[in-house]
Amino acid sequence: MLQYQTIPVTPFAQNCSIVWCDETRKAAIIDPGGDLDTLQKTVGKLGITLEQIWLTHAHIDHAGGTAELAERLNLPIVGPHTGDQFWIDRLADQSRMFNFPLSRPFTPTRWLNDGDTVSIGNSTLNVRHCPGHTPGHVVFHSPEAKRAFVGDVLFAGSIGRTDFPGGDFDTLIDSIKQRLWPMGNDTVFIPGHGPESSFGEERKRNPYVRDLQF
Ligand SMILES: [Zn+2]
Numbered sequence: 001m002l003q004y005q006t007i008p009v010t011p012f013a014q015n016c017s018i019v020w021c022d023e024t025r026k027a028a029i030i031d032p033g034g035d036l037d038t039l040q041k042t043v044g045k046l047g048i049t050l051e052q053i054w055l056t057h058a059h060i061d062h063a064g065g066t067a068e069l070a071e072r073l074n075l076p077i078v079g080p081h082t083g084d085q086f087w088i089d090r091l092a093d094q095s096r097m098f099n100f101p102l103s104r105p106f107t108p109t110r111w112l113n114d115g116d117t118v119s120i121g122n123s124t125l126n127v128r129h130c131p132g133h134t135p136g137h138v139v140f141h142s143p144e145a146k147r148a149f150v151g152d153v154l155f156a157g158s159i160g161r162t163d164f165p166g167g168d169f170d171t172l173i174d175s176i177k178q179r180l181w182p183m184g185n186d187t188v189f190i191p192g193h194g195p196e197s198s199f200g201e202e203r204k205r206n207p208y209v210r211d212l213q214f
């Protein structure tokens, strides 16, 4: 079964999740935006082996620490979707703009597409392409654990911003309704910022995406 621990990193309190297979104790890290020493300490305490970096999208708070962590531990970089190439190219600019430690671009070992899967140990997660916040945003879904790591697509009570270059409100709403809701009302999602919630809860109460019949 897939296990995970979420650690807020960077001045934006971005939810970096460390996910691992409890049979093999092999782990992946989703969105290592920064605070790499803290993240590596947590990995050490958990007694797991970090083998991959998975990215939802290439905003600085999510991807800023990727190049350095990949280099430190010689890890493959999986994701996001090619639509975020321009955000990867701009990582140094993004870090200067938001007063982050200088970040640099990287080349993903593997780009992700809708319908792909990613695996760590004996756990496999499905990849859904969910553009709207960024063009290349992807989401990682474990049907077995009923968990989805959704980055900045959806938050408890809110949705991702769509006013950045390449963002689009209608596209984001479509991504949420057509690609997240089918994962099931009882699926718990880990957003890029703030507390966890379930898709069922958001369909009832989230003013941006709730169902009209509730
Ligand atoms: Zn973002």
Ligand SMILES: [Zn+2]
Pocket: 012, 014, 059, 061, 062, 152, 192, 193
């Ligand atoms: Zn974010």
